[in-house]
Amino acid sequence: MPEEAGSRGLAAADRYYEDYGSRVRELKKQGKQIIGYLCALTPVEIIAAAGLVPFRIKGDVNEPITKADTEMETIVCPLVRSWFDMSLKGKYEFLDGIVIPHACDSISTTYNVWKNTLNLPYSHLINMPHSTDGPSLKFYKALLNTFRTSLSKFTGKEISDQSLNQAISLYNQNRAKVRELYELRKASPPLISGAEVAKLLIASVSMPVEEATLLIDSVIKEVKQRGGVLAAKPARIMVVGAEVDDVTFIDLIEDSGAWVVADDLCPGAREFFDDADVTADPIEGIAERYLRKIKCGRTFREKKGDYDDYLEERFGHIGRFIKDFKVDGVVLYIYKYCDPYGFDVPAMKSYIESVGAPVLYLEDEYSMSTIGRLRTRIQAFLEVLGSK
Amino acid sequence: MVYVAGIDIGSAFSKAVIMAENEIIAYEVMPSGGNYKLTAEQVIEEALTKAGLSLKDIAYTVATGYGAASASFSSETASDISCLARGVYYLFPAARTAIDIGGQFTRVLKLNNRGRATAFLLSEKCAAGSGRFLQVIARVLQIDLEDIGELSLKSKNRVSFNTGCAVFAESEAVSRIAEGAAKEDILAGLHRTLAAKIQTMVARLGIEPDCAVVGGGAKDIGLVKSIEEGLGCRLLLPEEPRIVAALGAALVAWEKVSKGG
Numbered sequence: 001m002p003e004e005a006g007s008r009g010l011a012a013a014d015r016y017y018e019d020y021g022s023r024v025r026e027l028k029k030q031g032k033q034i035i036g037y038l039c040a041l042t043p044v045e046i047i048a049a050a051g052l053v054p055f056r057i058k059g060d061v062n063e064p065i066t067k068a069d070t071e072m073e074t075i076v077c078p079l080v081r082s083w084f085d086m087s088l089k090g091k092y093e094f095l096d097g098i099v100i101p102h103a104c105d106s107i108s109t110t111y112n113v114w115k116n117t118l119n120l121p122y123s124h125l126i127n128m129p130h131s132t133d134g135p136s137l138k139f140y141k142a143l144l145n146t147f148r149t150s151l152s153k154f155t156g157k158e159i160s161d162q163s164l165n166q167a168i169s170l171y172n173q174n175r176a177k178v179r180e181l182y183e184l185r186k187a188s189p190p191l192i193s194g195a196e197v198a199k200l201l202i203a204s205v206s207m208p209v210e211e212a213t214l215l216i217d218s219v220i221k222e223v224k225q226r227g228g229v230l231a232a233k234p235a236r237i238m239v240v241g242a243e244v245d246d247v248t249f250i251d252l253i254e255d256s257g258a259w260v261v262a263d264d265l266c267p268g269a270r271e272f273f274d275d276a277d278v279t280a281d282p283i284e285g286i287a288e289r290y291l292r293k294i295k296c297g298r299t300f301r302e303k304k305g306d307y308d309d310y311l312e313e314r315f316g317h318i319g320r321f322i323k324d325f326k327v328d329g330v331v332l333y334i335y336k337y338c339d340p341y342g343f344d345v346p347a348m349k350s351y352i353e354s355v356g357a358p359v360l361y362l363e364d365e366y367s368m369s370t371i372g373r374l375r376t377r378i379q380a381f382l383e384v385l386g387s388k
Numbered sequence: 389m390v391y392v393a394g395i396d397i398g399s400a401f402s403k404a405v406i407m408a409e410n411e412i413i414a415y416e417v418m419p420s421g422g423n424y425k426l427t428a429e430q431v432i433e434e435a436l437t438k439a440g441l442s443l444k445d446i447a448y449t450v451a452t453g454y455g456a457a458s459a460s461f462s463s464e465t466a467s468d469i470s471c472l473a474r475g476v477y478y479l480f481p482a483a484r485t486a487i488d489i490g491g492q493f494t495r496v497l498k499l500n501n502r503g504r505a506t507a508f509l510l511s512e513k514c515a516a517g518s519g520r521f522l523q524v525i526a527r528v529l530q531i532d533l534e535d536i537g538e539l540s541l542k543s544k545n546r547v548s549f550n551t552g553c554a555v556f557a558e559s560e561a562v563s564r565i566a567e568g569a570a571k572e573d574i575l576a577g578l579h580r581t582l583a584a585k586i587q588t589m590v591a592r593l594g595i596e597p598d599c600a601v602v603g604g605g606a607k608d609i610g611l612v613k614s615i616e617e618g619l620g621c622r623l624l625l626p627e628e629p630r631i632v633a634a635l636g637a638a639l640v641a642w643e644k645v646s647k648g649g
Contacts, residue, residue, distance in 0.1 A: 376469075377510060380467040380468065380470060383504075383505070384507065384508065387500070387505070
């Protein structure tokens with residue numbers, strides 16, 4: 001990260017968020033190769049270990065989806081279509097390649113569209129399985145080894161165990177910093193707003209991991225130094241959903257008289273709370289993290305026992321967040337045609353209500369045009385919380 | 389005497405209620421049209437004329453609904469849910485569930501014994517779950533919206549519809565007309581389709597008696613009967629179901645004035 005004044009702290013996070021991709025654009029000029037990827041389920045450790053810079057593709061709720069609609073039907077979720085639309089409109093012209101994990105069907109089944117339309121020097125699909133059992137893990141490890149080989153063919157350099165272990169440890173340091181950041185949200189009122197956290201974390205996946213860690217660390221220091229500057233608000237909200245890579249929705253809640261103090265989102269707690277263990281075969285630790293540790297609706301977790309045991313296995317972490325972050329109410333923010341999260345809604349809602357938190361379920365289209373409709377529902381929800 | 393006003397600019401109709409403290413003294417309902425700002429001014433003006441008052445006599449005005457922000461003369465805005473809850477509680481203190489069938493959305497609310505919403509659900513952005521559905525069908529059958537309810541009650545042989553989508557239902561209705569089905573049978577079938585959507589929402593939230601039905605859709609007696617049939621209970625129905633949110637907005641205004649002053 002450049003060392004000049006103002007390259008750290010909240011102001012810098014804001015700038016990297018607003019001018020998304022500005023850091024990798026600089027690195028590209030310095031001769032670095034940039035690999036775009038979709039979704040938190042891409043094993044970025046392997047890309048970094050290959051000496052490449054992983055860059056998360058981001059959408060834009062303010063940009064109407066136009067070009068993407070010529071290649072993707074509207075049954076593809078609006079977030080994926082916005083990502084693709086931004087890519088087609090030249091926003092990510094610096095990319096040398098694209099990596100797509102089989103996160104959900106909207107992502108994996110559009111792989112060929114991404115590959116053939118963007119026509120980048122490198123494209124790869126990691127067809128990861130959907131179950132967490134032994135054979136699935138074994139299969140997934142084989143896929144990760146194929147990915148490792150494919151990347152080393154692209155760079156012409158072998159990816160050593162040592163460089164993988166180094167990347168794992170850099171990413172784990174980064175995740176530990178995010179967890180430290182979340183501690184600042186536990187105070188009442190929180191020391192850092194939900195919008196500030198969202199912008200920082202979104203910015204953090206647009207730059208090399210070491211730089212992201214420094215940026216997060218600088219924000220933690222700045223926030224601790226400024227102390228309790230945020231006003232008291234009547235409600236503490238947790239947002240649960242798939243990927244929210246735009247701050248508009250978080251702003252909307254915070255402008256309506258609440259603080260967003262916790263989340264189960266990407267980029268957010270779901271993405272950063274679990275480390276990859278350093279294992280003898282580094283691929284083992286990576287596979288465990290992405291297939292078994294990240295609790296995304298796209299992964300099916302079979303659990304022996306009754307339905308309550310299943311709910312605890314699948315959503316227990318949400319319950320723990322509600323308790324640890326003293327959450328008053330949970331907003332389920334689900335995009336239209338998001339199959340993994342859409343399918344989960346009834347179970348998720350009943351689980352969250354069973355631990356005592358009221359739930360507002362909102363279905364959205366990843367577009368600014370729906371904001372007015374969402375605002376009245378959020379206001380009504382906050383009033384309901386206030387009248388309890 | 390202190391006067392307050394509530395105004396509800398909905399997607400289909402705009403309503404204004406004038407209260408002398410907590411008694412309704414006048415109200416007005418008119419189509420929202422294409423200029424919410426103008427409609428907001430007109431609807432409050434009409435209501436004020438009926439009450440023999442002018443805007444300067446009103447101590448506090450609260451606006452709600454889709455176009456609440458267009459009522460620039462209002463003192464503040466409040467959410468549709470909290471206004472509906474207050475309006476329903478004022479009319480039916482024993483109601484614990486309320487269904488509001490609006491032009492744009494159907495809303496289902498749970499109320500506590502103080503008339504506050506404790507949970508709510510809204511239909512998604514889809515005409516099939518809202519009053520808009522009835523407008524579409526009235527146009528296809530070339531009958532007045534107001535006549536739908538009574539006509540549908542004459543049905544002897546209800547047509548069953550396969551779709552829950554307003555656009556497909558429109559074309560399905562057209563096919564049934566071509567097959568010679570009676571208008572009342574088509575209407576009764578469509579009422580069942582809409583009622584089934586609403587019932588699902590009520591079931592998701594959990595019904596607790598008494599249950600009230602309000603909003604423009606509640607003007608359609610055929611629809612109300614169909615929901616009653618589905619839920620297996622009688623619904624409380626206000627004399628003028630369209631003004632309940634505006635009434636609630638006026639009650640918010642009265643709370644402000646009486647507590648603040």
